[in-house]
Amino acid sequence: MTQRAEPVRRATVVTRGKAEMIGEGLERLERVAEEAGVELILDEEEAVKHGVDAAEDDESTDMTVVLGGDGTMLRALQRSLGTGSPVVGVNFGAVGFLTTIPAGELEVGLKRVFAGEYTVVELPTLEAESGGERLVAVNDVVVASSVIGRMAQLGWEIGGEKLGVLPCDGVICSTPTGSTGYNLSNGGPVLVWGMDAMTVTFIAPHALDARPLVIPRSRELVVENRTVDLPLVLLADGRQAGELAYGERVVVRLGEQRTLLGVLPEATFFRRYRETFAS
Numbered sequence: 001m002t003q004r005a006e007p008v009r010r011a012t013v014v015t016r017g018k019a020e021m022i023g024e025g026l027e028r029l030e031r032v033a034e035e036a037g038v039e040l041i042l043d044e045e046e047a048v049k050h051g052v053d054a055a056e057d058d059e060s061t062d063m064t065v066v067l068g069g070d071g072t073m074l075r076a077l078q079r080s081l082g083t084g085s086p087v088v089g090v091n092f093g094a095v096g097f098l099t100t101i102p103a104g105e106l107e108v109g110l111k112r113v114f115a116g117e118y119t120v121v122e123l124p125t126l127e128a129e130s131g132g133e134r135l136v137a138v139n140d141v142v143v144a145s146s147v148i149g150r151m152a153q154l155g156w157e158i159g160g161e162k163l164g165v166l167p168c169d170g171v172i173c174s175t176p177t178g179s180t181g182y183n184l185s186n187g188g189p190v191l192v193w194g195m196d197a198m199t200v201t202f203i204a205p206h207a208l209d210a211r212p213l214v215i216p217r218s219r220e221l222v223v224e225n226r227t228v229d230l231p232l233v234l235l236a237d238g239r240q241a242g243e244l245a246y247g248e249r250v251v252v253r254l255g256e257q258r259t260l261l262g263v264l265p266e267a268t269f270f271r272r273y274r275e276t277f278a279s
Helices: 025-036 044-050 070-079 103-114 269-277
Strands: 002-004 010-015 039-041 063-068 087-091 118-130 133-137 140-145 152-158 161-168 170-174 197-203 213-216 221-225 232-236 239-244 249-263
Touching: 010 025, 010 044, 010 070, 025 039, 025 063, 025 103, 063 070, 063 103, 070 087, 070 249, 087 103, 118 140, 118 197, 118 232, 118 239, 133 140, 133 232, 140 152, 140 249, 152 170, 161 197, 197 249, 221 239
Parallel strands: 010 039, 010 063, 063 087, 087 249
Antiparallel strands: 002 118, 118 133, 118 249, 140 170, 140 232, 152 161, 152 221, 170 197, 197 213, 221 249, 232 239
């Protein structure tokens, strides 16, 4: 985590769903930005959604401001990979664990952010390779049965050591970012921001010894479809990215790229965890 002291001068805007889903959020953001002397950049998709003019250039911006929940945050974090630009979220969603400003505090929070009063959390990504294709995930990579209710047989190994064949509905491999999502819902471990590790959590395993694992950067997970008559689906950040036929494999490891999550100084991981999940 590093302190940011530079004021914001240009910010990309990403919003959730349809325009009506954020109400007057964009107008409120525009007023704060105008007072702070911040230029807001909306790409063509966002501009059409909100009925405004799109940005005329694609120069880099100092940050991305999200008006939405965790799904919108993930989309913005994915888009900002490699730009060096952090993503700051105002929660207009249901959970909003990755956001740092409640919707009702938009003006106060963004005024502080635009003045440079925020920190940046660097979080690892995942890389998955299968069939010669490589993909990058911010949240998680999931291998699951393609038919609901049909159990799969997964061969798996970590760091080159074979760990057998496990009957289950699938497996979730998540980053610290994703550990509080689908992974948490399946009883997986939560990784505190700052950890350089990934989780391996099985979905509905038919075995008493199938416990979640935390894997360091020096190890990679290999999953092989050992189910003769059932293809497996490969998902990255909740979107289908391919299929694994019988005998096909996917390799998952921590990636070289990192996401940059902007947060207010007091919005620590444990405060967000307590407010979101413990209440």
